[in-house]
Each structure stands twice: as structure tokens, then as C-alpha cells.
Amino acid sequence: MTTKAPSSSPRRAGQRLSWRNPSVRSAVYQGLLLALVAAAAWYLLSNTLANLAQRNISSGFGFLGREAGFAIGETPIAYTPADTYGRAILVGLLNTLRVSVVCIVAATLLGTLLGMARLSHNWLIARLAGVYIEFVRNVPLLLQLFFWYAIITESTPGPRQALNPLPGVFLSNRGLKLPGLQGDALDWIAGGLALAALLSVLLWHGARKMRLRSGKPLPVLRIAATLLLALPLAGWWFSGATLALDMPHLRGFNFQGGISLSPEFAALTMGLVVYTSAFIAEVVRSGVQSVSRGQWEAAQALGLPRGRTLRLVVLPQALRVIVPPMTSQFLNVTKNSSLAVAIGYPDIVSVVNTTLNQTGQAVEGIMIIMAAYLAVSLAIALLMNWYNRRIALVER
Numbered sequence: 001m002t003t004k005a006p007s008s009s010p011r012r013a014g015q016r017l018s019w020r021n022p023s024v025r026s027a028v029y030q031g032l033l034l035a036l037v038a039a040a041a042w043y044l045l046s047n048t049l050a051n052l053a054q055r056n057i058s059s060g061f062g063f064l065g066r067e068a069g070f071a072i073g074e075t076p077i078a079y080t081p082a083d084t085y086g087r088a089i090l091v092g093l094l095n096t097l098r099v100s101v102v103c104i105v106a107a108t109l110l111g112t113l114l115g116m117a118r119l120s121h122n123w124l125i126a127r128l129a130g131v132y133i134e135f136v137r138n139v140p141l142l143l144q145l146f147f148w149y150a151i152i153t154e155s156t157p158g159p160r161q162a163l164n165p166l167p168g169v170f171l172s173n174r175g176l177k178l179p180g181l182q183g184d185a186l187d188w189i190a191g192g193l194a195l196a197a198l199l200s201v202l203l204w205h206g207a208r209k210m211r212l213r214s215g216k217p218l219p220v221l222r223i224a225a226t227l228l229l230a231l232p233l234a235g236w237w238f239s240g241a242t243l244a245l246d247m248p249h250l251r252g253f254n255f256q257g258g259i260s261l262s263p264e265f266a267a268l269t270m271g272l273v274v275y276t277s278a279f280i281a282e283v284v285r286s287g288v289q290s291v292s293r294g295q296w297e298a299a300q301a302l303g304l305p306r307g308r309t310l311r312l313v314v315l316p317q318a319l320r321v322i323v324p325p326m327t328s329q330f331l332n333v334t335k336n337s338s339l340a341v342a343i344g345y346p347d348i349v350s351v352v353n354t355t356l357n358q359t360g361q362a363v364e365g366i367m368i369i370m371a372a373y374l375a376v377s378l379a380i381a382l383l384m385n386w387y388n389r390r391i392a393l394v395e396r
Helices: 010-016 022-054 085-118 123-137 141-155 186-214 220-239 263-289 293-301 306-342 348-359 362-391
Strands: 163-166 169-172 175-178 180-182 244-246 249-251 254-256 259-261
Touching (some): 085 263, 085 306, 085 348, 085 362, 180 186, 293 306
Antiparallel strands (some): 169 175, 249 254
16 A cells, blocks of 8 residues: 655745745845845936936937047058048957957066076076066056157157168167068968967867877977968968068158057057066966975976976966966956057047047947956956866866
């Protein structure tokens, strides 16, 4: 004879909905907090719209489709004053991304070298690295930007007396001029580079799995270097398109042709790289020192030299400590690039400031700047968090 399981009594159901239940209290508190936040946001929004209407100031983002009417000194994409405000803001965003990517890569390389130098057994190298790090970290970034901008614009000669260290390379107070490529084959070369980079990443993952499975390493660096050289050349060869070397030349009071790096871009890059590298050096130093001394001794007992011990044994373990604070430094580089407005580099802050001065759309302009930096910062954080999960130790 089977007995029927007793159904839940009304008393137990009442206990689940009781105020004594922590889940019920938590849901109520969270609901109240959400309601307060929504009410505060609605009050601020309605108050702002009412003040704008009282002063006859139009609101909305319709101004993005109107003609901008102002020029931008550096434009990574085609732009004229006849284009819209939306395209002008896009140019400013691309300028911000360009300087951020360059500074992140350069500051990481320089900071890693400084961190290693700080741990050197050579007394002079370690002390010089320490003095550099302490000096740079304790001088405000804005002052460093002014310093580099003054060095570039005041200490270098004019275009007619420009320094010419290499053929086709000219350094003057108008910036740095370099030889460039022009022609229809550039798209094919860029496609070859993108394909080579993708194949190099896939090769690295495949080689890593094969090394863990069979213990046989692959010459990944040699193969990747061959791909990065061969695929762009193959794209240019099979395209049959024209490709020419554009050399800068002096015409009038300035140089024409080639690739131009403005003094503002150079000063901003130097300032951000020098400043951020000092913080990255301390992150790298602390990460290396977090690895136990026994790892060094075990590698030395196997006969590994110090350089290979650092590269193959210590740094892979130190990355688990280095990556989280390194993410913060990458975010700081992106956000500190907003100081470019102080030296005249046309980043997104500078372009939006000009836009809101002409249109009066101050609230919308600030919202665009906030949304741009938020999107870029979240993208960097997601990428670094993904990489941090990839290298994290897996508990069994």
C-alpha cells in the first residue's frame, strides 16, 4: 500500500512569504532601492528638460545631421567643414582610439622593460630605473604634456631647417614627416595583414594545445613573422594594383606628401607613454616578485639561464597577478587621453566642445563624451577579463 506524500501546508506557504524570510526582505529592499533610483533619474531628467524649455534651448540629437562648419587638424578619415557634426564627432573618437592604442602598446613594452630593470642585479640599472619611476609617477601628467609639447614646438627648427636623420624623414616644429605608401593596392595589403594576424592567433592556440598534449613545441614566432611578411606581399602581387612610395618634400612653408605626425599627437603620445610606463613598471615588478623563489631555484637547477627562466617560468605565473592591475592602467591611458584638449589635439573631447559651443547642446554633448568613454572602457575591460580567465588557474 502506497502512502501519498503530504502536500505543502498553508502554514509553510505563509512562512515563505513572511517578512522573516531573508529572500523576501532582500527582494523588497532591492525593489525600494530601484524605485528610488528611477525616481531620482526621472526628477533630474524632467527638471533638465523643463529648464531647457524655459530658456528656449532645443533638446535632442537632431543637430548631429547638420553641417559642422569647422575644420579638424588631424583626420584619420575623409572630413571637410561641409560634413555633419556626427562625422566630426566620429573623427574625434577615431583620434582618441588611435592615440589610446599606440600608447597602450608602447607603455606596456616600456613599462615591462623598466620593471625588469628595477629587479636587475646591476646596481646602476636598478637605481636608474627606480629614479625614473619615482620621478615620473610624482609629476602631474598635465605638466608632462606641457613639457613635451614645449620641447617639440620650441626646441626643434622650422620646416626649412628641419632635421633629416634618414632619407625621407624630417623633424621640425610642424611635426614628424615620414615616407608613406599610396595606391589601390593598400586595401589588399591591409587585408593580407589582417589575415596574417588571424592565422597567427590561431597558430598560437594550436601550438599551445599541441605542446600540452605532446610536448613538442612549434616555431610560432618564425611562422607568424613569415605570414606577416608573405601575405601582404601576396595580396599586392595578385591584386595587380598600383603601389608607390610617397616621399615628403618641402613646398612653401611646410612639407607635402608622406605621413605626417603632428606635434600635438607626438607630445600626447610621449606624455602618456612615459607617465603610464612608470605605473606599469611597478605592476610588472610586483607580479614577478609574487612568484616564489623556489621557482627560480628549480629552473636554475635544470640549467635554464636567467633570461629563459624569466620568460618560460616566472612571467607565465606572474601574469595572473599582473593582468588585473594592468587592466586599470589601460583604462587610465584611455581616460587620460582627454587631457589632449590642453595641447590642442583634436580628440573627442575637443571636437565635442567645439560642437556644443556652436550648437548650445551642452547636455547632449556631455552625454556623447560619457557614452564614448564608457563604451571604450567596457570594451577594454571585457577583453582583459577574458584574457584573465584564460590564464587563470583551474581548480580541480
